[in-house]
Amino acid sequence: MGRIDARRYLRRWESLLVLFLLVVLAYNITQVSNFLTAQNQANLFQLSIEKAIVALIMTFVIISGEIDLSVASMMALSAAVVARLNESRMEHVLAIVVALAVGLGLGALNGFFVANVGINSLAVTLAGYIGYRGLAQVFIEDNSVGGFPGWFTRLGQKGIIGPITFSIILFFIMAAVAGVILHYSGFGRRVYTVGSNARVAIFSGVPVARTRIIIFATSGLVSAIAGILYAARLGAVRSSTAQGFELDIITIVLLGGVSIFGGVGSMVGVLLSIFLVLNLRNGMTIAGITGNTQTGVIGLLLILSVLIPNLVSRAQGRFRRTPVEPQFQAPRPETVQSAG
Amino acid sequence: MADLAPDIAPARMNGSDESSVVPVLEMRGISKRFGATQALSDVSLQLSRGEVHALLGENGAGKSTLIKIMTGIESPDTGEILLDGQEIHLASSQDAQRYGIAAMYQEPMIFPDLSVAENIFIGHRNRGKFVDRRRMESEARDVLSRLGVEIEVDEPARGLTLAEQQTVEIAKAISLDTRVLIMDEPTASLSAHEVRRLFQIIENLRSEGVAVLFISHRMDEVFEISDKVTILRDGQWISTRPRTELTPRMAIRDMVGRQVVEIFHRERKPPGDVRLAVEGLSKTGAFEDISFEIRAGEVLGFAGLVGARRTDVGLALFGIAPADRGTVTLDGQPANVSSPRQALERGIAYSTEDRRQLGLIMGQSISNNIVLPSLQRFLDKFGLVKRDEERTVAETYRMLLKIRAASVDVPTGALSGGNQQKVVISKWLETRPKVLILDEPTRGIDVGAKVEVHQLIDELAGQGMAILLISSDLPEVLAMSDRILIMREGHQMAILDHTEATQEKVLSLAMGQASELDDVDARAALRAVDGLIDAGSSAGD
Numbered sequence: 001m002g003r004i005d006a007r008r009y010l011r012r013w014e015s016l017l018v019l020f021l022l023v024v025l026a027y028n029i030t031q032v033s034n035f036l037t038a039q040n041q042a043n044l045f046q047l048s049i050e051k052a053i054v055a056l057i058m059t060f061v062i063i064s065g066e067i068d069l070s071v072a073s074m075m076a077l078s079a080a081v082v083a084r085l086n087e088s089r090m091e092h093v094l095a096i097v098v099a100l101a102v103g104l105g106l107g108a109l110n111g112f113f114v115a116n117v118g119i120n121s122l123a124v125t126l127a128g129y130i131g132y133r134g135l136a137q138v139f140i141e142d143n144s145v146g147g148f149p150g151w152f153t154r155l156g157q158k159g160i161i162g163p164i165t166f167s168i169i170l171f172f173i174m175a176a177v178a179g180v181i182l183h184y185s186g187f188g189r190r191v192y193t194v195g196s197n198a199r200v201a202i203f204s205g206v207p208v209a210r211t212r213i214i215i216f217a218t219s220g221l222v223s224a225i226a227g228i229l230y231a232a233r234l235g236a237v238r239s240s241t242a243q244g245f246e247l248d249i250i251t252i253v254l255l256g257g258v259s260i261f262g263g264v265g266s267m268v269g270v271l272l273s274i275f276l277v278l279n280l281r282n283g284m285t286i287a288g289i290t291g292n293t294q295t296g297v298i299g300l301l302l303i304l305s306v307l308i309p310n311l312v313s314r315a316q317g318r319f320r321r322t323p324v325e326p327q328f329q330a331p332r333p334e335t336v337q338s339a340g
Numbered sequence: 341m342a343d344l345a346p347d348i349a350p351a352r353m354n355g356s357d358e359s360s361v362v363p364v365l366e367m368r369g370i371s372k373r374f375g376a377t378q379a380l381s382d383v384s385l386q387l388s389r390g391e392v393h394a395l396l397g398e399n400g401a402g403k404s405t406l407i408k409i410m411t412g413i414e415s416p417d418t419g420e421i422l423l424d425g426q427e428i429h430l431a432s433s434q435d436a437q438r439y440g441i442a443a444m445y446q447e448p449m450i451f452p453d454l455s456v457a458e459n460i461f462i463g464h465r466n467r468g469k470f471v472d473r474r475r476m477e478s479e480a481r482d483v484l485s486r487l488g489v490e491i492e493v494d495e496p497a498r499g500l501t502l503a504e505q506q507t508v509e510i511a512k513a514i515s516l517d518t519r520v521l522i523m524d525e526p527t528a529s530l531s532a533h534e535v536r537r538l539f540q541i542i543e544n545l546r547s548e549g550v551a552v553l554f555i556s557h558r559m560d561e562v563f564e565i566s567d568k569v570t571i572l573r574d575g576q577w578i579s580t581r582p583r584t585e586l587t588p589r590m591a592i593r594d595m596v597g598r599q600v601v602e603i604f605h606r607e608r609k610p611p612g613d614v615r616l617a618v619e620g621l622s623k624t625g626a627f628e629d630i631s632f633e634i635r636a637g638e639v640l641g642f643a644g645l646v647g648a649r650r651t652d653v654g655l656a657l658f659g660i661a662p663a664d665r666g667t668v669t670l671d672g673q674p675a676n677v678s679s680p681r682q683a684l685e686r687g688i689a690y691s692t693e694d695r696r697q698l699g700l701i702m703g704q705s706i707s708n709n710i711v712l713p714s715l716q717r718f719l720d721k722f723g724l725v726k727r728d729e730e731r732t733v734a735e736t737y738r739m740l741l742k743i744r745a746a747s748v749d750v751p752t753g754a755l756s757g758g759n760q761q762k763v764v765i766s767k768w769l770e771t772r773p774k775v776l777i778l779d780e781p782t783r784g785i786d787v788g789a790k791v792e793v794h795q796l797i798d799e800l801a802g803q804g805m806a807i808l809l810i811s812s813d814l815p816e817v818l819a820m821s822d823r824i825l826i827m828r829e830g831h832q833m834a835i836l837d838h839t840e841a842t843q844e845k846v847l848s849l850a851m852g853q854a855s856e857l858d859d860v861d862a863r864a865a866l867r868a869v870d871g872l873i874d875a876g877s878s879a880g881d
Contacts, residue, residue, distance in 0.1 A: 184724045185723045193701060200712075204767070206712065206715075
């Protein structure tokens with residue numbers, strides 16, 4: 001029954017996120033005098049902007065009932081490709097285009113294995129998680145490769161409008177586009193449908209495989225964009241770049257109320273979750289809480305986000321009887337098989 | 341297990357004086373209701389030791405529900421269950437197992453990676469912490485030899501044939517001291533030869549004093565193996581007779597013998613041109629040589645029992661599980677499709693019987709579900725959903741089909757079965773199909789909604805749609821169809837015009853009991869049908 005009340009639950013979860021966010025903001029404001037200044041907020045945002053960008057596409061991936069563990073390795077790979085090509089004096093814009101193409105292509109390959117070959121996305125993208133970082137290592141070995149053109153590092157580090165960087169502007173544009181696609185477009189509708197019940201989708205003529213490939217290809221592309229922005233911000237690339245980011249990104253998305261089982265979630269929830277996590281980490285840093293404890297607190301929040309809907313539906317189940325349908329015969333195995 | 345046989349044998353001997361009077365298992369006045377459907381009302385059944393008792397009835401007669409109650413999966417609303425004359429309560433299938441009641445189904449429940457011996461003894465408890473593999477295997481051999489079969493007990497069960505897997509399940513039941521064994525359609529997937537061997541095992545069970553409840557749609561088998569036959573119809577007990585006092589004709593009469601109440605009166609109009617033509621459609625392992633035509637404005641009923649493979653034909657036409665051979669034409673154009681998408685493009689829609697798994701996205705709103713297959717038409721030039729249009733269309737269906745919901749934003753999971761069915765039909769109507777395949781459109785929905793669905797079918801046919809109605813509800817098929825195609829185990833038995841179709845005729849064909857055999861003595865009929873079966877099954881192989 002949890003599914004059925006999903007929308008109402010989401011709204012409730014989103015309000016809870018707003019509440020958390022206000023509490024955290026209030027604390028931060030009392031502790032730091034210039035906390036709410038544009039400068040400070042932009043800086044705060046800038047520190048995790050690449051994760052925030054990938055969280056947008058991860059929202060699509062998880063709502064469609066899949067997972068992509070390869071995003072952070074893809075970030076490292078695209079950054080390494082740009083660095084390597086830059087070293088060999090390729091025109092920098094062209095190097096970026098190549099890196100983006102690699103992201104799109106490998107993402108589509110992930111999608112192909114998931115959608116057409118039928119391998120679980122956890123397994124497929126785990127292979128990518130290992131393989132892409134390995135490829136990055138092949139390109140730049142254990143070196144720290146920098147020496148980017150000045151315009152590139154300025155793009156990553158300097159504000160365009162006041163303290164607001166290109167990455168931040170891009171993030172907000174992408175967030176708006178992602179929100180419109182997810183909630184108002186036919187494609188977004190398909191993402192939910194595939195994630196809720198892929199069998200019903202197939203029976204309804206929804207191009208399920210194509211939808212999945214598009215999602216994974218976009219995930220590869222967006223990860224590549226994030227990787228390149230990360231390289232621009234840091235000014236140098238290592239093969240260990242962005243290590244472990246995928247778990248932070250998935251955490252943000254789940255904390256935003258997206259169901260790990262697919263079919264449920266909203267862009268607003270994920271955006272709130274991004275702001276909450278950023279400010280929470282900031283507040284904890286101010287309060288002198290160390291990194292490990294910070295991660296623990298966010299983990300606790302994540303557990304709550306998974307636990308609360310379960311508790312709610314269990315409590316509801318105790319009071320409300322679910323309608324029972326008569327079933328005179330076991331489902332025919334032949335029907336189930338042919339649907340799979 | 342060597343110690344088991346002497347253990348139970350005396351126990352059974354002691355009871356033998358009484359057991360001629362007191363049945364092993366007695367179901368008394370069992371009633372069970374699911375929502376709007378009275379699945380069983382006041383059904384009684386007695387099983388004696390060493391008796392093979394057949395349970396006959398159409399789909400939906402209540403057989404499955406009765407079995408579920410006997411095995412503790414469902415509990416009855418009223419009525420009692422007696423074991424050796426003592427009332428017992430079955431709260432779970434473990435309870436039933438403790439009392440010595442076990443069931444086996446058409447698809448055996450086998451752990452493919454465990455050995456045969458492990459599968460046989462999987463349900464045993466309190467046998468110590470460690471496995472004595474050698475002892476287990478020798479006991480497994482004992483049990484199997486009591487059944488008169490030889491299977492390697494140390495091999496993994498994966499390599500067994502279906503028939504052997506069934507044997508392992510029977511052995512499992514025997515090793516658990518089972519006194520009542522329920523066999524639900526055990527022969528449905530067996531070859532004629534395997535059926536013979538199964539019957540030999542049943543004979544052995546009989547001589548060991550096990551009471552067997554045997555459920556089969558094959559009339560000849562029922563007449564061969566059973567001592568007594570109980571017939572259910574519409575959830576009610578109709579008759580229990582010794583096999584020797586029953587003829588196939590009587591059995592069929594009892595199964596369909598309801599008063600013919602006109603459930604819906606359909607004015608049949610002369611149909612238009614041929615819409616869908618199917619020629620020699622075959623799919624290995626599913627169905628063989630299906631040929632029919634449906635004209636515009638015509639309803640073709642698909643009748644048959646469970647396992648007749650009617651749904652497979654529907655799924656093939658819709659491209660979910662395409663056929664291997666044969667041609668399909670729609671309005672003269674080839675329409676052999678290999679995906680639902682292609683089917684929908686050509687104007688074929690398929691409304692599934694499984695609303696929950698395949699029909700609706702339960703967490704999404706009525707309107708989302710209705711526009712799902714035709715979403716493309718509801719997108720503007722930027723690919724965004726035209727929500728106003730979507731709502732208007734959904735509202736139209738809500739009014740037209742009388743979908744009872746506060747609004748079209750209500751998630752379909754919150755609706756009753758009947759209203760869910762209407763949403764499913766709406767969703768397919770919105771694809772504006774030329775051919776609509778309706779698979780069990782009224783299963784599990786209340787009487788009021790059923791009549792509304794029937795009215796709708798009539799209206800749609802009136803508008804020139806060709807409708808293929810797959811239904812296990814015989815009165816429904818008879819009332820709604822212009823013609824009726826009867827299937828049995830993947831084969832097309834006949835196409836009857838509605839003017840010549842009767843419940844008895846349709847059921848006789850569906851059960852493989854040729855109607856000319858009606859008046860012949862049961863034994864002679866049996867021999868005749870046996871010949872037919874052998875011929876039929878070898879053709880199917």
